[in-house]
Amino acid sequence: MLHSCVTLSQSREPVPAARLAELHGTPPAYTAKHLQALSRAGIVHSTAGQVGGYILTRSASAISVLEVVHAIDGDQPAYRCTEIRQRGPLGIPETQCTRPCAIARAMTVAQNAWSQALARTSIADLATDIDSDSNGTAMADVRQWLSTP
Amino acid sequence: MLHSCVTLSQSREPVPAARLAELHGTPPAYTAKHLQALSRAGIVHSTAGQVGGYILTRSASAISVLEVVHAIDGDQPAYRCTEIRQRGPLGIPETQCTRPCAIARAMTVAQNAWSQALARTSIADLATDIDSDSNGTAMADVRQWLSTP
Ligand code: FES
Ligand code: FES
Numbered sequence: 618m619l620h621s622c623v624t625l626s627q628s629r630e631p632v633p634a635a636r637l638a639e640l641h642g643t644p645p646a647y648t649a650k651h652l653q654a655l656s657r658a659g660i661v662h663s664t665a666g667q668v669g670g671y672i673l674t675r676s677a678s679a680i681s682v683l684e685v686v687h688a689i690d691g692d693q694p695a696y697r698c699t700e701i702r703q704r705g706p707l708g709i710p711e712t713q714c715t716r717p718c719a720i721a722r723a724m725t726v727a728q729n730a731w732s733q734a735l736a737r738t739s740i741a742d743l744a745t746d747i748d749s750d751s752n753g754t755a756m757a758d759v760r761q762w763l764s765t766p
Numbered sequence: 767m768l769h770s771c772v773t774l775s776q777s778r779e780p781v782p783a784a785r786l787a788e789l790h791g792t793p794p795a796y797t798a799k800h801l802q803a804l805s806r807a808g809i810v811h812s813t814a815g816q817v818g819g820y821i822l823t824r825s826a827s828a829i830s831v832l833e834v835v836h837a838i839d840g841d842q843p844a845y846r847c848t849e850i851r852q853r854g855p856l857g858i859p860e861t862q863c864t865r866p867c868a869i870a871r872a873m874t875v876a877q878n879a880w881s882q883a884l885a886r887t888s889i890a891d892l893a894t895d896i897d898s899d900s901n902g903t904a905m906a907d908v909r910q911w912l913s914t915p
Contacts, residue, residue, distance in 0.1 A: 641850050642854040642857065643853075701769050701792065704790060705790050707789065707904075707908065716899075718896070719892055719895035719896045719899055720768050720892060720896075722895070723883075724884075726883050727884045734879040735873075742872075743868055746872075747851075747869075750867070762855060
């Protein structure tokens with residue numbers, strides 16, 4: 618779905634889901650489902666009608682990779698503490714477990730480092746990077762393809 | 767399994783898998799399977815015989831949380847690029863895709879930040895943190911429990 622966001626960053630017109638699926642070679646149903654998730658997250662806006670499609674709700678430099686990943690995968694922490702500290706012969710009463718356990722805290726510190734890295738990268742940054750990988754032709758090719766019905 | 771490593775850090779004698787399962791209230795088969803994974807990763811050493819059990823292979827301050835997580839969950843990157851760049855009408859030939867794509871690189875930067883955070887925390891750090899959460903009694907209680915058959 619990061620690919621679709623990068624593509625949408627190159628278009629001022631709404632792009633139909635089917636066109637995005639075609640360009641990226643992804644299954645149409647999968648593409649549509651993800652675009653709906655992006656829509657619910659306020660990253661894309663869907664327009665109905667004959668030129669129906671999807672458009673970014675704001676500048677690609679104001680959309681972070683983290684937002685897109687959260688929209689698709691959810692923003693639940695990857696590590697789930699199962700409160701082992703409350704179990705067994707040395708278990709602590711639940712009432713004393715008001716803050717997350719030391720292990721969950723260490724995992725949260727790591728997850729925050731991950732989030733911060735993705736929050737620092739925008740869709741516009743990805744477009745720039747993809748362009749440099751292609752000697753600057755990739756985004757122009759996308760714009761050209763989008764403008765050719 | 768981080769719990770088991772913290773517990774093992776409090777013992778100079780091998781601890782049977784069944785004792786660890788009992789202390790932590792975890793299913794014995796699950797506990798045994800994870801201890802075997804830790805053993806394969808060189809984090810614990812298993813001793814056979816009447817006092818058979820598991821012991822850390824080195825000081826708890828020299829075992830990072832990252833090593834334990836990798837031993838249990840594997841060290842595959844969480845993000846898998848499906849080479850969308852090679853698909854569709856603007857697809858790039860595989861031969862030109864020698865380095866990871868821009869999206870995969872951004873995800874790798876984030877995963878490295880996560881790994882570095884977990885590499886900086888040791889099993890000894892966790893033991894210290896668990897102790898402070900309990901006003902310094904937790905590790906003494908574990909040592910006491912382990913020494914009582
Ligand atoms: S109590 Fe074990 S990870 Fe939280
Ligand atoms: S080509 Fe799409 S994530 Fe790598």
